Amino acid sequence: MSALLELEDVSLSLGGRTVLSDVSLSLHEGEALVLAGPSGSGKTSLLRLALGLLAPSLGSIRIGGKQASAPGRILLLPNERGAGAVFQDLALWPHLTVIGNLDFGLAATGLPKAERAHAIDTMLAQVGLAGLGHRRPHELSGGQQQRVALARALVVEPRWIALDEPFTNLDIVLKADILELLASLLLARNTAVLLVAHDPDEAAQFADRMAVLEEGKLVQIGTREMLAESPRSAFVRAFTRTSRGRRGLSSGGP
Numbered sequence: 001m002s003a004l005l006e007l008e009d010v011s012l013s014l015g016g017r018t019v020l021s022d023v024s025l026s027l028h029e030g031e032a033l034v035l036a037g038p039s040g041s042g043k044t045s046l047l048r049l050a051l052g053l054l055a056p057s058l059g060s061i062r063i064g065g066k067q068a069s070a071p072g073r074i075l076l077l078p079n080e081r082g083a084g085a086v087f088q089d090l091a092l093w094p095h096l097t098v099i100g101n102l103d104f105g106l107a108a109t110g111l112p113k114a115e116r117a118h119a120i121d122t123m124l125a126q127v128g129l130a131g132l133g134h135r136r137p138h139e140l141s142g143g144q145q146q147r148v149a150l151a152r153a154l155v156v157e158p159r160w161i162a163l164d165e166p167f168t169n170l171d172i173v174l175k176a177d178i179l180e181l182l183a184s185l186l187l188a189r190n191t192a193v194l195l196v197a198h199d200p201d202e203a204a205q206f207a208d209r210m211a212v213l214e215e216g217k218l219v220q221i222g223t224r225e226m227l228a229e230s231p232r233s234a235f236v237r238a239f240t241r242t243s244r245g246r247r248g249l250s251s252g253g254p
């Protein structure tokens with residue numbers, strides 16, 4: 001079975017400087033792959049390439065075995081990549097209600113209105129926002145806004161989602177809560193995730209595999225076993241135990 005997402009020997013130059021060199025990486029069905037690395041190492045750029053927001057300078061990207069990007073070319077548009085995304089700034093539509101924000105992408109799928117309303121209701125209940133659907137983003141707390149962004153990314157049932165440090169601005173308790181919620185939602189839906197994380201603890205909660213970028217090069221890729229001794233190991237073990245059975249993933253190289 002082909003990977004959901006495959007980067008092969010991808011390099012990226014922006015403004016005359018090399019941002020990524022020769023990166024090969026894949027994301028498999030239901031897998032949680034965490035991308036770590038120092039500031040400026042190219043994590044966001046890699047996500048943008050994967051989502052089809054940037055074209056590689058060299059190399060190729062495949063989505064579900066289909067050619068998605070080639071040097072200087074985006075062959076599959078972002079909305080054709082089966083992906084959802086949440087970025088740090090969340091980018092919620094300020095003039096739309098919570099329901100309006102979720103319906104924005106869902107309406108484009110062509111699903112009839114009644115089914116969309118049902119999907120939105122279910123999703124909002126799952127992220128703990130039942131009853132808040134008619135509020136606008138500025139009428140919500142920071143943590144609630146994060147949940148809306150997550151719900152908006154997931155309501156269209158993407159096969160994978162890209163998360164670019166979306167929870168950085170939350171306090172530690174809220175962050176732990178939302179990460180736990182995210183883990184359970186992804187597990188229930190078998191959605192794969194490519195998560196950019198600064199914090200190794202955050203990575204450990206999540207990762208089936210972890211990839212480390214330094215100065216645009218992939219310097220390390222490790223399995224969840226490497227993360228078993230994390231300070232939150234009880235949760236990690238619970239998560240990996242369930243996910244191992246369900247996903248039947250063999251860990252290994254890129």
Ligand SMILES: Nc1ncnc2c1ncn2[C@@H]1O[C@H](COP(=O)(O)OP(=O)(O)OP(=O)(O)O)[C@@H](O)[C@H]1O
Nearest residue numbers: 014015017019037038039040041042043044045046
């Ligand atoms: N449009 C651009 N033009 C020129 N250089 C860019 C551009 N976008 C990003 N860069 C450079 O590419 C490098 C990688 O940036 P990127 O945002 O991918 O890193 P990052 O690992 O996500 O960093 P952070 O953790 O700080 O968000 C940085 O040195 C950045 O300055």
